[in-house]
Each structure stands twice: as C-alpha cells, then as structure tokens.
Amino acid sequence: MYIYDQYDQTLVDERVAQYRDQTARYLDGQISDEEFLPLRLQNGLYIQRLAPMLRIAVPYGLLSSRQLRALAEISRKFDKGYVHFTTRQNIQLNWPQLEEVPDILAELAKVQMHAIQTSGNCIRNTTTDQFAGVAADEIEDPRPWCEIIRQWSTIHPEFAFLPRKFKIAVCGSEQDRAAFLLHDIGIQLVKNSAGETGFHIYAGGGLGRTPVIASSIREFLPRQYLLSYLDAILRVYNRYGNRDNKYKARIKILVKAWTAEVFAERVEAEWQQIIAGQGDAATQLTEREIERVKGCFTLPDYQQLDAAAVNAELQTQAADNLPFSRWLSRNVRDQKQPGYAAVTLSLKPAGVAPGDVTDRQLESIANLADQFSNGEVRSTHNQNVVITDILKSQLFDFWQQAKAAGLATPTIGTINDMICCPGGDYCSLANAKSIPVAEAIQRKFDDLDYVYDLGDLELNISGCMNACGHHHIGHIGILGVDKKGEEWYQIQLGGSASKQAALAKVLGPSLSRDEVVEGIEKIVDVFVDNRLEGEPFLATYQRIGMDKFKERVYAQDA
Amino acid sequence: MHKMLSHGVVVEDNWTVVTAPDLESGVLPAGDILLPLNYWLEKRDELLLQQADRAVGVWIDSHEEVEALVEGLADDLARLPVVAINFPKFVDGRGFSSARLLRDRYQYQGEVRAIGEFIRDQLFLMQRCGFSQFSFANEIDLQAAAASLKDFSEAYQTAADQPQPLFKRLR
Incomplete structure (x- = not known):
C-alpha cells in the first residue's frame, strides 16, 4: 500500500494542529457555529442525532493490519468499542466527543490516517474496486491512480468550498465493482490501440434526491493529463454549479442543465487553456511519479502452484463440510493468480447493524490479514471487508478462525448482504x-x-x-x-x-x-x-x- | 482606521468599497476607492482623467466572471493597483477560482484583495489561489489571523503561489 513520505506525514500532522487550534477557538467562542460547521465537516465531524459522528478516511478502501489495530484501540479509548464501515469504504465512529476529536486525529496520524475531506462541500475520498490488483478482469490496478488523485485533492486550495460534495471513483476492470457511473466523476481505465493507458472520463452521476447515471465526456484522456483535466472539471463546476439551492447543487444538475455535450465542451475549453498556460507542462504527471506511486502497491511473491491439485483438495474438504462449502460458494473468489483466493469477510450477521464491527473483530481481521495474507485488507462499498492473496490450501484454517470471530456469515451477494x-x-x-x-x-x-x-x-x-x-x-x-x-x-x-x-x-x-x-x-x-x-x-x-x-x-x- | 492584512503584515486599509447604492448619489467618496466592475467599464474615460489624485481599483462579486473584467479592461488591467474579489458568504468558493484565473491565466501582478465575508481559516487556501491582501468585513485580531497563512508548510498541488507540483520539486 502507499506509505507516507515526510511530506505526506507533515501535511497530516499540520492538519491535526490546524484543527486542534480551530476546535480550541470554537470552544472559546471565537468561531461561530456557522463558521465552524465546514471546518469540522472537512475534518470528518458531524453532529448527529445522539452524539457527534467522526468519519475517518480509508483511501480507496485500503487498510493495513497496523491501522486496524489502531482503530480498535481508538474505538476503545474514545468510543464504545465498535466502528461502522460505510458505503464509501470509510469508517465511522458513532460516539466521539467533540473536544477529543483533535486527539483522535493525532492518534490516526501516527498510523498514516486522517479524516480530511470526509464530509463537507469538497472533494471526498476516491473509491475503487475492492478486488484491485487481484481481479481476473483487471485492465490495470486502479489504486495508484486513486492515490495520485488523493494527493491532488487533499487540501486543494481552489476546491474546498464547492457548491456541494464531490465524489470520484475509479474503475480498473471490465466488471464494475465501484459503482463508478454513480459518481460526480467516474474514471474508467482504458488502453488505446497503441496499448497506452488512459482514462475514459464520465461526469454528472450520483444518487441522492435526483439519481443520475454519469455521462461520457471524454473517451480517451492520455494519462499524463489526469490532474489538469480534473482541475478543469472542478473549476467549471466550482464557477457554474448552482449555489442557491443545495438540492440543485450537485454537478449532475449542471451537466443536465447544460447537456453532457455542452458540459464536455466547456471542460475541454477550460482544460485547453490550463495546459496552454503551462509553458513547461508543470502539472503533467511524470513517468517517475507514476512509477513511484505504482511501486508502493506491491503484490506478494506468488508461489507457482498446481491450480488443479489445489482446487481438487478444496473440493474434498468442501464435500464433507456443508458450512465450509457454503462459505466457499458465496464468500470466496478466485484471483488472477492461480492457487490464491480473495475472501469477503461478512459484516452482515443477523442482529448486527450492517457494517458494524467491534474492536475485537477489528483485531481479528488484522490477525487474519497478517497470518494468511500480506497484512492488508480492503473495505468494500457493500460494507464488508476483503482479504486477498490467501493460499487456497489455507482457506479451511482461515474459515475456522473467521467463523470464530463472527466474520464468516456465508451470505455475500445474497438478499441478506444488504x-x-x-x-x-x-x-x-x-x-x-x-x-x-x-x-x-x-x-x-x-x-x-x-x-x-x-x-x-x-x-x-x-x-x-x-x-x-x-x-x-x-x-x-x-x-x-x-x-x-x-x-x-x-x-x-x-x-x-x-x-x-x-x-x-x-x-x-x-x-x-x-x-x-x-x-x-x-x-x-x-x-x-x-x-x-x-x-x-x-x-x-x-x-x-x-x-x-x-x-x-x-x-x-x- | 480599518486595517487589513497585506502580504502577511497588518497595514492601514484606507480604501472605500463603492457599491451600487453609493453610486446613485452621483458623488464618489473621497480617498482611494474600489469601484464595481460595471461602473468602471461605463465611466472608464472620465475616471482615468479625473482620478489622478487618488488610487482607483475595481471589485468583482462572486458571480461576476474574471473574463468580463479582463475583456472589459483590456490594457487597463495591468495598470490597476488592486482587483478585489467579494465573498458574499464565506462558503461561496467562486472567488477562489477568480483569483487563480487572474494570476495564472491573465498574469495579473497587482494586489488581489479579498473583501466581504471570508474567514480567517480560509487564508492559507486563499493565499495559494493568489490573494495577497485580506480586508475582513469585521474587526478581528489580524495579528493572530496572520498565523493561519502558515497553517501548512507544503502543498501537493500547483497554484498561484507555486507553479510546480510537489512531485516535481521534491520527489
């Protein structure tokens, strides 16, 4: 996964200090409720029905076992010992104290996490496929592109006070597992006839009061232009999106009002001006930067395995164990690497709010990831957790441990996986x-x-x-x-x-x-x-x- | 006397922002003035003749397009000492784009001044977009507010204050 360098870490630490100061000034009466509202929202803090709620960013759903353990500790220390996985692959604490939020953010920063822009009228967490990197139908791993977008969008100076919230999803595969056409911007990774990676850009999708499927606005964007093109879309939206009525303020309303064709033309014109103004192509992504970020998303050293033999053994284990067989059929999927499987841990047992997990379960997930995989997990927009790269020969052991932790409800993709x-x-x-x-x-x-x-x-x-x-x-x-x-x-x-x-x-x-x-x-x-x-x-x-x-x-x- | 932040320092703000109702009387206030864009465009010639004894700038509101300012002013733009951008509400972020266009696209070198209802906690971002002066609507502790200009020591993106992204400079 992406590991912070000194610049990433400094920025997150400085954000904690900034918000600590803002919270202190708010509690001291120097900042009004109205002015504090977007400041706290852009640090993840809502005021809910019963208590504040803090939404923690999980960039494109990727979490390390170390982060999971830190979240477990935070939920014990500052909350009631459980957290909630959201449909944007993020994590929510349901009972934090407003006064303690700076301390929570400081704890998160120690494990390279934050709550920056998880709410408010700004660019939110970029989401993607939970099977990124291992999906058989993948064109290219979308996560490096998500990370590049994360950095570009983080504390973007121009787009912190948009007409409304703004969500971006990236799809790197044939099948869509990120609902990317229901985002303000949906990005599909594609290859042109020369085999070069680029992006098919869609805009104006979204759910909410007026659900709309996104429209194609550019069929092939060469990859070095990703950030300047996103700047162009956001600038057009920031300037011309509706600010009078919050129910008409999402980009989908602007795209509809102008038509997708006109919107695409306006973006294209803005983008051409942006790149014409950059004499030395300042914001063009460099191969060096793309490779640097890609280098963070390493895959394990896969063993060469006899897939037929592994599958045969699994069949034997499943044949005389109905519960295991059920779990295999619903919660386990093949990877493009033979002999390995990706497992979906269910957060949907009956009697528990969908997406809720206890501190102990977070630690169990961390242990499973360390013992059977590379210490990483992925949250999904269906509010479950995926662990990839598990040797199929170890699935039976994995299942027994997951079951003991209450994470093996065998209902993924069924009516009960709501x-x-x-x-x-x-x-x-x-x-x-x-x-x-x-x-x-x-x-x-x-x-x-x-x-x-x-x-x-x-x-x-x-x-x-x-x-x-x-x-x-x-x-x-x-x-x-x-x-x-x-x-x-x-x-x-x-x-x-x-x-x-x-x-x-x-x-x-x-x-x-x-x-x-x-x-x-x-x-x-x-x-x-x-x-x-x-x-x-x-x-x-x-x-x-x-x-x-x-x-x-x-x-x-x- | 009203004060403002200019390049991070507290200075006297002896400018008057002239609004449409002020203009109905037909008499302009004394001293340095910021005029609405439309008024400037209409009265440009006489203003240029008559205002030699004082400084005159232009202000635009959040919904007014920088393109209109640039086209309307043409060669005058470079001679204007100040372009002010009004924030009718602090959550109205259009002014952020206006400032960037003035700086990045039209290479405006004079002062870009924020006026209206923006808040201290936006200063770091506004400075990155090209604002050089901050004239708050309310009297606040400007010395303390200046600290917000330094909330972050680095930034990922290009902006008016930094033509190169972090990945090209430091990585």
Whole structure:
C-alpha cells in the first residue's frame, strides 16, 4: 500500500494542529457555529442525532493490519468499542466527543490516517474496486491512480468550498465493482490501440434526491493529463454549479442543465487553456511519479502452484463440510493468480447493524490479514471487508478462525448482504430507521438453502432520500419516508450498480413498518414463481416487468 | 482606521468599497476607492482623467466572471493597483477560482484583495489561489489571523503561489 513520505506525514500532522487550534477557538467562542460547521465537516465531524459522528478516511478502501489495530484501540479509548464501515469504504465512529476529536486525529496520524475531506462541500475520498490488483478482469490496478488523485485533492486550495460534495471513483476492470457511473466523476481505465493507458472520463452521476447515471465526456484522456483535466472539471463546476439551492447543487444538475455535450465542451475549453498556460507542462504527471506511486502497491511473491491439485483438495474438504462449502460458494473468489483466493469477510450477521464491527473483530481481521495474507485488507462499498492473496490450501484454517470471530456469515451477494445506512437510529437527516428493517429481513430469510436458491440479489436500504444506502441501485431498494411523523417505506425495483447501471423504479405507495417485510417476501415470491431456471432476480424483473410485483404486493386480502 | 492584512503584515486599509447604492448619489467618496466592475467599464474615460489624485481599483462579486473584467479592461488591467474579489458568504468558493484565473491565466501582478465575508481559516487556501491582501468585513485580531497563512508548510498541488507540483520539486 502507499506509505507516507515526510511530506505526506507533515501535511497530516499540520492538519491535526490546524484543527486542534480551530476546535480550541470554537470552544472559546471565537468561531461561530456557522463558521465552524465546514471546518469540522472537512475534518470528518458531524453532529448527529445522539452524539457527534467522526468519519475517518480509508483511501480507496485500503487498510493495513497496523491501522486496524489502531482503530480498535481508538474505538476503545474514545468510543464504545465498535466502528461502522460505510458505503464509501470509510469508517465511522458513532460516539466521539467533540473536544477529543483533535486527539483522535493525532492518534490516526501516527498510523498514516486522517479524516480530511470526509464530509463537507469538497472533494471526498476516491473509491475503487475492492478486488484491485487481484481481479481476473483487471485492465490495470486502479489504486495508484486513486492515490495520485488523493494527493491532488487533499487540501486543494481552489476546491474546498464547492457548491456541494464531490465524489470520484475509479474503475480498473471490465466488471464494475465501484459503482463508478454513480459518481460526480467516474474514471474508467482504458488502453488505446497503441496499448497506452488512459482514462475514459464520465461526469454528472450520483444518487441522492435526483439519481443520475454519469455521462461520457471524454473517451480517451492520455494519462499524463489526469490532474489538469480534473482541475478543469472542478473549476467549471466550482464557477457554474448552482449555489442557491443545495438540492440543485450537485454537478449532475449542471451537466443536465447544460447537456453532457455542452458540459464536455466547456471542460475541454477550460482544460485547453490550463495546459496552454503551462509553458513547461508543470502539472503533467511524470513517468517517475507514476512509477513511484505504482511501486508502493506491491503484490506478494506468488508461489507457482498446481491450480488443479489445489482446487481438487478444496473440493474434498468442501464435500464433507456443508458450512465450509457454503462459505466457499458465496464468500470466496478466485484471483488472477492461480492457487490464491480473495475472501469477503461478512459484516452482515443477523442482529448486527450492517457494517458494524467491534474492536475485537477489528483485531481479528488484522490477525487474519497478517497470518494468511500480506497484512492488508480492503473495505468494500457493500460494507464488508476483503482479504486477498490467501493460499487456497489455507482457506479451511482461515474459515475456522473467521467463523470464530463472527466474520464468516456465508451470505455475500445474497438478499441478506444488504447495504444499509445508519438510518434513524443515529442519523439526524434520516426520515426512518433502516437497521431494524435490515434485521427483520435477515430474520425472515433465515433459511440459507432458500437464500442461496434466490441467488444474487442486492437489497439496499436508505433511511432518507440522501441515499447513503444506495437504494436507487439495489435490485430491491427500500427508502425510508416520513408521513406525518410516522416511518413508512417506499419499495423500488430494478436498480443496478453494474456497468449496465440502472436506476430502480418505484413499486407503488409506500408500506408501513409492519408491512415492509411482508412486502419484500411477496416480491421474492413473485420472482420465485416466475423465474426461469437459474435466472437471477434482476433478469426476471427485466423480463416480466413491474406489474406482476405490484399486483401481488398491493392485492387486497380476500 | 480599518486595517487589513497585506502580504502577511497588518497595514492601514484606507480604501472605500463603492457599491451600487453609493453610486446613485452621483458623488464618489473621497480617498482611494474600489469601484464595481460595471461602473468602471461605463465611466472608464472620465475616471482615468479625473482620478489622478487618488488610487482607483475595481471589485468583482462572486458571480461576476474574471473574463468580463479582463475583456472589459483590456490594457487597463495591468495598470490597476488592486482587483478585489467579494465573498458574499464565506462558503461561496467562486472567488477562489477568480483569483487563480487572474494570476495564472491573465498574469495579473497587482494586489488581489479579498473583501466581504471570508474567514480567517480560509487564508492559507486563499493565499495559494493568489490573494495577497485580506480586508475582513469585521474587526478581528489580524495579528493572530496572520498565523493561519502558515497553517501548512507544503502543498501537493500547483497554484498561484507555486507553479510546480510537489512531485516535481521534491520527489
């Protein structure tokens, strides 16, 4: 992973000192609430329903075992001994004290972590594929590019007070596992006919109140121009994005208002002026810098293994152990390196808020990473944790330890692996609770054979239209709404976060808290009744349409 | 007397920011003045003739485009001692881009002054974008505020204060 040099470390340390001074002046009454708001947000601190919440940056989801142990210690010392993994691959503390946040940030800085720009109207954490570096369908490892973007965006002098928040995702593979078309900027790594790496740039995607799939604005950007082109997009947005209405302020509204073609032209014109003004091509990335950053993302020394023999042994182990076999089928995937596997540790056991882990579990994850891998893990936008580069011959031992730590729930990619925001239990923006709905669904679908038979089914829950739970892109989406002070749930169907991204459509009138689980059950029943052999939910929905689902859910009882 | 920060030092600010209502009377205030862009464009010739005894600069608001200023002023731009950029709210970040364009694209060498509702904790960023002077709307401890100009000792990106990115200079 990327290791800080003296400049990275100094910058993070100076940020802690800056925020310590700002907090002191705020507590002393020298900074008003209104002025402190963006300062604390850009250091990750929200004021929530019950307590402040601190969002810690996990750049593109990569964490070392040392960082995991530090997070465990911080959660014990400053919080209640657990943390929450978010849909932006970040980590949240739910109960820090405002006065102690500078100390928490100082502890984080000791392990090369920070909370810079994890909130506020600025450039947020750049996200990517959790299988970067090991995915069989990878064009190029996206993480060095994410790190280059991280450094460019960190304390960018011009773009700290944008009209609204700004999110960038990078996709380095054929399959999209980063939902990159639902970001303000989506970057697809591509190769041109000469075999050179470049970027296909998309802009104007996003969820929230007005979900939009990003538009292509440049099909091939030569790689040395990445930062100047990003500067051009951000400058156009900073100058012309809507600042009068926060609900119309995201870049997607500007792209729509201008049309993608006009937006692309404006960006192109700005970019041409930027590069024309740089006599000595100042901001062009150099090969030396690209290689320096790439050199940080080392892969282990892989052994040459007889893949057939390894797989045969695994089959034997699985044959007489149903739970292990189940876990293998859902939580383990092949890597491009034969004989090695990537495991998804589930943070979704029934009865626990999706994405929550205890301090002890963080330490267990660190131990697993040290013992079976290279001491690194990846958080995912589905709120799980991935450990890569595990010898397949060691998977059985790995599984037993993961199971003992409560991290081996074998439901990855199923209806029980839902994405879920913290909702009304924590968040002051939420209209409705989401965690209890997730739990009720998990309890309803507790027969693993049935869950497996349903196959890949993404169910996403958001407690309000801000869509932190990505409800628009779930195969089944649930959105919490407020009706005269009561919590209701709107159901949506047919969303997809894949490269064939689709936004879900509303099923019909929202359901009460008592009706929502039954409604989901009916939807699943319609799928089961209508599916062709082996067909996944989304394909069935696309084939038969909305009406059959609607009829069943809203049928009057006889 | 109002004071401001200029190149990190506290100095007297004896400039008057002239707004549209001030102009309705038809009489300009005495002393050094900052005029709205449109007024300057309209009255340029007489202003150039009549204002020899005092300094005159131009201010633009956050929504006004630097391009309009540059096109409108043409050769006058280089002769202006001050271009001020107004912040109607401190969270309105358009002024950051305006300053960078003035410096990076149009090579403006005079003073770029922040006026309006910006806050002390933005100074480091504003300085990087090319602001050289800070005239706060409220009376604050400018000596203490000057410390915010030095919040960071290094920066990754190019900006008006640094034409080379960190990776080209130090890595």
